[in-house]
Amino acid sequence: MSNKCVLRRLLKQLIAVVVGSLLYFFVLTPHLPPGGRHQPFRIDVGLLLNAWVCLVLYGAIEWVDHKWRRKGATGEGRKR
Secondary structure (H helix, E strand, C coil): CCHHHHHHHHHHHHHHHHHHHHHHHHHHHHHCCHHHCCCCCCCCHHHHHHHHHHHHHHHHHHHHHHHHHHHHHHHHHHHC
């Protein structure tokens, strides 16, 4: 595995965690019941929901990247 692949994956993971956490804390948290909100310095349901949002977002980023790279590879093949 090359350094380029590792950096690409790390960037996708970083984007998923940062954007997913921002979505959870600023968009979802105001609409959740108190039991679903994360309390600082505790392991609770809110932390699990935050992790789930980040995981779903990472899956979406991987899917879009896969489709984009696959489309780019077939597009280059047609030009030849």
